[in-house]
Amino acid sequence: MLKRAMFRWGQLSSRVFAVEFDLRAEPLYFSLSSNPQVLHHAHQQLFGDEGKLFSLHVHCDNRTEKARTHAEIKHKLSVALSRDCDVFEASSFTPDVKNSVVKGFFIRDKSTTTLSEDMLKTLQQSKSVCVFSYKREGQYCWQELWSPVDQVQESVRQYITPAAAAQHHPSTLNIRNSDVFYCMKEAYEVLQECTDIIPESKEVLKLVDEQLETSRGDGFPVIVIEGLDATGKTTLTEALRESLNATLLKSPPQCLAPFRQRFDSEPPLIRRAFYALGNYITAAHIGKESLRAPVIVDRYWHSTAAYAIATAVGGRVENLPKPGSELYQWPEDLLKPNLVLLLTVSPEERLRRLRGRGQDKTVEEAELEMNQLFRLKVEETYKRIQNPACIIVDASPSPQEVLQQVQHLIRNEMSLVNNQLPMRQDKKPCNPSTHH
Ligand SMILES: Nc1ncnc2c1ncn2[C@@H]1O[C@H](COP(=O)(O)OP(=O)(O)O)[C@@H](O)[C@H]1O
Numbered sequence: 001m002l003k004r005a006m007f008r009w010g011q012l013s014s015r016v017f018a019v020e021f022d023l024r025a026e027p028l029y030f031s032l033s034s035n036p037q038v039l040h041h042a043h044q045q046l047f048g049d050e051g052k053l054f055s056l057h058v059h060c061d062n063r064t065e066k067a068r069t070h071a072e073i074k075h076k077l078s079v080a081l082s083r084d085c086d087v088f089e090a091s092s093f094t095p096d097v098k099n100s101v102v103k104g105f106f107i108r109d110k111s112t113t114t115l116s117e118d119m120l121k122t123l124q125q126s127k128s129v130c131v132f133s134y135k136r137e138g139q140y141c142w143q144e145l146w147s148p149v150d151q152v153q154e155s156v157r158q159y160i161t162p163a164a165a166a167q168h169h170p171s172t173l174n175i176r177n178s179d180v181f182y183c184m185k186e187a188y189e190v191l192q193e194c195t196d197i198i199p200e201s202k203e204v205l206k207l208v209d210e211q212l213e214t215s216r217g218d219g220f221p222v223i224v225i226e227g228l229d230a231t232g233k234t235t236l237t238e239a240l241r242e243s244l245n246a247t248l249l250k251s252p253p254q255c256l257a258p259f260r261q262r263f264d265s266e267p268p269l270i271r272r273a274f275y276a277l278g279n280y281i282t283a284a285h286i287g288k289e290s291l292r293a294p295v296i297v298d299r300y301w302h303s304t305a306a307y308a309i310a311t312a313v314g315g316r317v318e319n320l321p322k323p324g325s326e327l328y329q330w331p332e333d334l335l336k337p338n339l340v341l342l343l344t345v346s347p348e349e350r351l352r353r354l355r356g357r358g359q360d361k362t363v364e365e366a367e368l369e370m371n372q373l374f375r376l377k378v379e380e381t382y383k384r385i386q387n388p389a390c391i392i393v394d395a396s397p398s399p400q401e402v403l404q405q406v407q408h409l410i411r412n413e414m415s416l417v418n419n420q421l422p423m424r425q426d427k428k429p430c431n432p433s434t435h436h
């Protein structure tokens, strides 16, 4: 109760609330005031006369517990309230202040039953969940802490006040160390915090510890191939392996395959930490293998960051962190490749290839197929990542033509005189073991 009260009175006054009312538009922003304020037209749409309105926020000091509670509530709301309720992602934040976001949901219940109230009653029993209700009164709307028995102690009304759009979309404020990790230690700590609830974390950490002893000196070139699913990465990387006599590696590495499904079902914080650690294991493999032969890598940090950012950022491409943002910077302690190529094909061609392959798609890929916005955000993020940035390759021609185009690019970029790749590097990538 103490925490709930603190959240209510200590934080609310300086906070802005954002509701992702229409994913193709700006979120609706509002703040709270003790004086009645006339609603704008846009806000009237959200706080319209129809139905009962609630918001709920998850706030808790333990980040893994908070992430899991949020994911659990999201699942429950989508399963139980899908028919008569609109459920929107909502957040409460201090404008442009990093890590200030408290995530939650906004619920518009148009049913004649008490379905949402019954569910909120159960959810509210958790000390980390805080529920508000909203009431219309003419041109005004106010918010108060919700109580299922309608006996709100200290029933102070806070009036909804339309607020200006924030410079940085709220979903970008908490990305660092929640969705994307910029050094190994941060991702490692997330899995350390989960060892009780996810026993597999221990095994993953052990694999990380075992791999990181390897160092990398000057070696053969390291070339990463990136792109959305079905853009032709497997086809191209296999062909490059043959033609360059190279070693082919992947991130996440094969040794993490038995754990992938488990971590894919976890909320972003844990799932993304798992993929981040996968890159460090692959980096150790690259270090070893590049002493012997050129190395081709199928997905690496660009994928980890691009999928994580595109999932974390709600709505439109415009909501992504601005180009040049520090969120697009390569982790300081992760081995850098010499070249990163991004395969791109038109959405139509990609769908044709996905269907042709006839494989089961991961949930994320199925979502991607339906969700044009998400696909655009992944691709745009790939392109914004810096140091190393990726070179875009049109992967729509035939496999043979794509291979030739890429061989040509590699030769040019790496200043090679002929097709053989034995060469020494100019750049010295950083060595993961020195930062361990
Ligand atoms: N250049 C290409 N032209 C036409 N089809 C392609 C080409 N490259 C790959 N494909 C086909 O598209 C599908 C996806 O390719 P794949 O290499 O598995 O992509 P990814 O590894 O990026 O998911 C496969 O069925 C593959 O045979």
Ligand SMILES: Nc1ccn([C@H]2C[C@H](O)[C@@H](COP(=O)(O)OP(=O)(O)O)O2)c(=O)n1
Residues within 6 Å of the ligand: 228, 229, 230, 251, 252, 275, 276, 278, 279, 299, 300, 301, 303, 304, 305, 307, 362, 364, 365
């Ligand atoms: N290096 C990597 C590789 C994949 N990921 C994540 C990003 C997405 O959630 C999925 C995409 O993987 P998926 O299995 O669809 O990829 P493939 O095309 O099968 O190689 O994995 C990552 O975070 N980091």
